[in-house]
C-alpha cells in the first residue's frame with residue numbers, strides 16, 4: 001500500500017513540476033517577446049475590424065429623409081431598455097421619430113436594435129472614442145445620430161487604416177483587415 005502511495009506521490013510531484021516548468025517557460029517567453037504597447041492616442045490610432053460594433057447612427061434614404069419609421073421595434077428588443085422613440089406623423093402621412101434617443105452609458109453594443117430594424121434605419125458603426133465624464137452626455141439624440149460621428153454618409157464602413165497623428169492624420173491602407181493585435185505576440 002505504501003509503495004502505491006509512493007508512486008502516486010512521485011507522479012503528482014512530476015506533474016506539478018512539469019506544470020511549473022511550462023508556466024515559467026511561458027513567463028520567460030513573454031519577457032523576451034516584442035512589446036505590444038500601443039502609442040494611443042498620441043502617435044497612432046488603429047481602427048477596429050469592420051465587424052466591430054461601436055457608436056450607433058441613423059441612416060437617411062435617397063431623398064435625404066430619415067429612414068426610421070418610428071416603429072419602436074429597436075426599443076422593444078433592446079435588452080438594456082436604453083432606446084426611447086416617440087413617433088409623429090409628417091405632412092405626407094409618414095411615421096417618423098419626433099424623439100429618438102439612445103443612452104450609450106447603458107448600451108452593451110449587442111447589435112440587436114440593428115438586427116430588428118425593418119427599415120434598415122439604424123446601424124452600429126466603428127466610432128469608439130465617445131467617453132465622457134458625464135453620463136448625461138452619453139444620451140445621444142436623433143440629430144446627433146443622423147449627423148455624427150460622420151458615419152451616416154459612409155454607411156458605417158471604415159477603411160482599415162493607421163492614423164498617424166504626428167503628421168496630422170495620415171491614412172495608410174496597407175492593412176487589409178484592421179490591425180492584427182496578435183501579430184506581435186509570440187505564438188505558442
Ligand code: SF4
Nearest residue numbers: 078107108110111113
Ligand atoms: S446595441 Fe443592444 S443594448 Fe445597445 S441600443 Fe442596440 S439593442 Fe440596445
Ligand code: SF4
Nearest residue numbers: 068069071072074117
Ligand atoms: S430605428 Fe428601425 S426599429 Fe427603431 S424605430 Fe426606427 S424603424 Fe423602428
